[in-house]
Amino acid sequence: MMTDLWIHPAAVLIIGALLLPFVRGPRIIRNLYLLLVPLLAFINVLTMAKGTFGVMQFMDWTLTFGRVDRLSHVFGFIMTLMCLIGTVYGMNSKGIREIFAAWLYVAGSLGVIYCGDYIVLFLFWELMAFTSVFLVWFRGRKRSMATGYRYLMVHTFGGLVLLAGLILRYQATGGDISFGPIGVDSPSLYTYLIMIGFILNAAVPPLHAWLPDAYGEATVAGAVFMCAFTTKTAIYALARGFAGMDILIALGVIMALYGVVYAVLENDARRLLAYHIISQVGYMVAGVGIGTEMAINGTCAHAFAHILYKGLLFMGCGSVLFMTNKSKFSDLGGLYKKMPRTFVYTLIGGLSISAFPLFSGFVSKSMIVAAGFHEHLMWAAFLLTLASAGTFLHTGLKVPYFIWFGKNNCSEETWEKAADPPVNMEIAMAVAAFFCIFIGCYTPFLYNLLPYPVHYHPYTAYHISESMQILLFTALGFFLFVKKLAPEVVISLDFDWFYRKGSKVFMWLARKPIQSFDNAWSEVYRVAGMVPLMITARFWSWFDWHGIDGVVDGLARVVGYFSEKLRWMQNGQIARYLSFMAGGVFVVLVWMFSSM
Amino acid sequence: MIVRFIDFFRNRMQMTIRLCYGVLALLVIIDIMPGLTGKEHHAHSWVEHYIPGWWSIFGFVACTLIIFVSKWFGHLGIMTREDYYDD
Numbered sequence: 001m002m003t004d005l006w007i008h009p010a011a012v013l014i015i016g017a018l019l020l021p022f023v024r025g026p027r028i029i030r031n032l033y034l035l036l037v038p039l040l041a042f043i044n045v046l047t048m049a050k051g052t053f054g055v056m057q058f059m060d061w062t063l064t065f066g067r068v069d070r071l072s073h074v075f076g077f078i079m080t081l082m083c084l085i086g087t088v089y090g091m092n093s094k095g096i097r098e099i100f101a102a103w104l105y106v107a108g109s110l111g112v113i114y115c116g117d118y119i120v121l122f123l124f125w126e127l128m129a130f131t132s133v134f135l136v137w138f139r140g141r142k143r144s145m146a147t148g149y150r151y152l153m154v155h156t157f158g159g160l161v162l163l164a165g166l167i168l169r170y171q172a173t174g175g176d177i178s179f180g181p182i183g184v185d186s187p188s189l190y191t192y193l194i195m196i197g198f199i200l201n202a203a204v205p206p207l208h209a210w211l212p213d214a215y216g217e218a219t220v221a222g223a224v225f226m227c228a229f230t231t232k233t234a235i236y237a238l239a240r241g242f243a244g245m246d247i248l249i250a251l252g253v254i255m256a257l258y259g260v261v262y263a264v265l266e267n268d269a270r271r272l273l274a275y276h277i278i279s280q281v282g283y284m285v286a287g288v289g290i291g292t293e294m295a296i297n298g299t300c301a302h303a304f305a306h307i308l309y310k311g312l313l314f315m316g317c318g319s320v321l322f323m324t325n326k327s328k329f330s331d332l333g334g335l336y337k338k339m340p341r342t343f344v345y346t347l348i349g350g351l352s353i354s355a356f357p358l359f360s361g362f363v364s365k366s367m368i369v370a371a372g373f374h375e376h377l378m379w380a381a382f383l384l385t386l387a388s389a390g391t392f393l394h395t396g397l398k399v400p401y402f403i404w405f406g407k408n409n410c411s412e413e414t415w416e417k418a419a420d421p422p423v424n425m426e427i428a429m430a431v432a433a434f435f436c437i438f439i440g441c442y443t444p445f446l447y448n449l450l451p452y453p454v455h456y457h458p459y460t461a462y463h464i465s466e467s468m469q470i471l472l473f474t475a476l477g478f479f480l481f482v483k484k485l486a487p488e489v490v491i492s493l494d495f496d497w498f499y500r501k502g503s504k505v506f507m508w509l510a511r512k513p514i515q516s517f518d519n520a521w522s523e524v525y526r527v528a529g530m531v532p533l534m535i536t537a538r539f540w541s542w543f544d545w546h547g548i549d550g551v552v553d554g555l556a557r558v559v560g561y562f563s564e565k566l567r568w569m570q571n572g573q574i575a576r577y578l579s580f581m582a583g584g585v586f587v588v589l590v591w592m593f594s595s596m
Numbered sequence: 597m598i599v600r601f602i603d604f605f606r607n608r609m610q611m612t613i614r615l616c617y618g619v620l621a622l623l624v625i626i627d628i629m630p631g632l633t634g635k636e637h638h639a640h641s642w643v644e645h646y647i648p649g650w651w652s653i654f655g656f657v658a659c660t661l662i663i664f665v666s667k668w669f670g671h672l673g674i675m676t677r678e679d680y681y682d683d
Contacts, residue, residue: 264670336602385654386654389659393659465626473620473651477655477659478659484664488675490675493673
C-alpha cells in the first residue's frame with residue numbers, strides 16, 4: 001500500500017512524460033507544460049518531510065520506494081533542479097521525444113535515490129540505462145546507433161554483475177534486501193560484485209569507456225541530461241553502501257588522473273568534457289573511500305556542484321554544436337566575437353570546475369582533498385591536487401581558448417552560422433551559472449543541505465593563496481606550452497577498443513573455427529544420427545501401419561509426437577546444444593550457491 | 597560589451613602580459629611573507645612549511661608534467677586516425 005500523502009517525485013516525471021504526447025496546441029502551452037512538470041517534481045522534493053514512505057508488500061518482500069533522509073534529500077534536490085534546467089535548455093529541440101526520454105531517465109535516477117531496498121534499486125537502475133540510450137540514438141547519425149548499442153551492452157553487463165551480487169547477498173544474508181551500509185570491513189564476493197555494478201555506472205577505469213563514447217555522441221540536450229544523472233546516481237549508491245571502502249580511494253585517484261591525461265589528447269570538446277567527468281567523479285569516489293563524515297559531506301557537496309557546472313559546460317559546448325554543427329577544436333576557434341555570452345557562461349563553468357575562489361568547485365572539491373589531508377592520506381591528497389591543476393588546464397583554459405580564441409579553424413559556413421543560441425538555452429545557462437557563483441559565494445546554502453554538520457571553512461587566507469598559486473601557475477604553463485596543446489585531428493584509443501575491435505576477433509572466431517566445426521558436426525550427425533533415425537522412423541512407420549494401427553488407433557499419433565520432440569532436440573545445431581549446456585551449468589551453479 | 601572588454605586587453609597585449617606576470621609575482625610574495633596567510637597553522641606537510649612558494653612550483657610542474665606525459669603517452673599509439681573504427 002502506498003502511503004496516501006507521499007508522492008514520489010519520479011512518479012511526477014513518469015506521469016508527466018506519459019501525458020507529454022497528448023499536450024497539443026500552441027507552442028506556449030507546450031512550453032508551459034514542459035516547465036510545469038519538472039517544477040512540480042522540484043517543489044515536491046523541496047517540501048518533502050523526512051521519513052520512510054511508499055512501503056509496499058510484494059510477494060515475500062517489503063519494498064521501500066521512499067526513504068527520505070539527509071543523504072537522499074541532497075541528491076534529490078540537485079537532480080530535480082538539474083532536470084528543470086535541462087528541460088528549459090532542451091525546449092526548442094526538434095521534437096518532444098528527447099524530453100520524454102530524459103524525464104523517464106531522471107525518474108530512474110530519483111527512484112534509485114529514494115529507494116530503501118535492492119529490488120527497487122535494481123528496477124530503477126535499469127530504467128536509467130534503457131531510457132538514457134535514446135538520448136544517444138536521437139542524434140540520428142549512423143554512428144549514434146552503434147554507440148547506443150554499445151552503451152546499452154555495457155550497462156546490461158553492469159546490471160547483470162549487480163544482479164549477481166544482489167542474489168548472492170540475498171542468499172548469504174538469508175533474504176535481506178535492504179539497501180544500506182554493506183559492511184565494508186568484511187567484504188565478500190557479493191560486496192565486490194555489487195561494487196563493480198555501481199562503479200561501472202560511476203565510470204571507474206577500466207569500466208569507463210562507455211562514458212566519453214556515449215556523451216560525445218548524444219544529442220545537444222541529451223548530453224546535458226546524461227552528464228548529470230548516471231554517474232552521480234552511482235556516487236549516491238556508493239556513498240550509501242560503501243563509505244569507507246579503502247580500495248575506492250585508490251580507484252578514485254586513478255580516475256582523477258586518467259581523465260586528465262585523456263583530456264589532453266582529446267580533440268572533441270564534448271568528449272574532453274566527458275573525460276573530465278571521469279576525473280571529477282574520481283574525487284567523489286575517493287571521498288566515498290575515505291568515508292569520514294567530512295569526506296562524505298565533500299562527496300555530496302562536490303556531486304551537487306558538479307552537476308551544475310558540468311551541466312553548464314555541456315550546455316556551453318552544446319550551444320556551439322547546436323549553432324555551428326561542430327564540436328571539434330580543429331573546426332573551431334576565434335568565436336568570441338560571434339558567441340560572447342556563451343563564452344562567458346562556459347568560462348563560469350570552467351572556473352567553477354577548476355575550483356576558483358568564489359566559484360562552486362572551490363567550496364566542494366577542497367572538502368574532499370582536506371578530508372584526505374586530515375586522514376593523513378598524503379599521496380592521495382597531493383595526487384588529487386595535481387589532477388585539479390589538470391582540470392583548470394583543460395576545462396578552464398583549453399576549452400575556452402581553442403573555441404573562442406586561438407587559431408581560427410572555422411570554415412566560412414561555420415563562421416556564418418555561429419551566434420549566441422536561442423533564448424531558452426541562454427536562460428538555462430544563466431540559471432546554472434547563477435547557482436555556480438551563488439554556491440561559491442554563499443556557502444551555507446550548500447553546506448546546510450549536506451548529510452552531516454559541516455565544520456569546514458574553505459575561505460581561509462592560506463587556502464585561497466594555495467589555490468590561486470596552483471591555478472595561475474598552471475595558466476602560466478598553459479600559455480608557455482600552448483603550441484604543444486594545439487588540436488590534433490585524431491581520436492584516442494581507450495578501453496572500448498576491446499569490445500569494438502575485440503568483436504572483430506569474436507566474429508572471426510564465429511566465422512572460421514566454429515563454423516567449420518559446425519559443418520563437420522552436421523556431417524557426422526547426418527551419417528551417424530540422421531540415417532539411423534530415418535531407419536528407426538521407417539521401421540516404426542511400417543510397424544505402425546502394418547502391425548498396430550488396426551489394434552490401437554491412437555499410438556501412431558503418440559509416436560509422431562515423440563519423434564517430433566526427438567527431432568527438435570537433435571537438430572544438430574551447435575548453438576542449441578550450447579544453450580542447453582549453459583542452462584545446465586547455470587542450474588548447477590545456482591544449486592551450489594544455494595546449498596552453500 | 598563583453599567583446600569590447602576582451603578587445604581592450606587583446607589590443608594591449610604587452611600590458612596584459614606584464615599585468616599577469618605581476619599577479620604571479622604578487623602571489624609568490626604573499627606566500628613567502630611570514631604571517632600573511634596563516635601558513636603556520638594551515639599547512640598540511642613539511643614541504644609547504646620549508647619550500648617558499650611551494651604551491652606555485654607545484655602548479656607549474658603539475659601543468660608541465662600533465663602536458664608532456666599525456667602527449668608522450670598519446671604518441672605511443674593511443675592517438676590514431678579518426679576513421680580507425682570505421683572499417
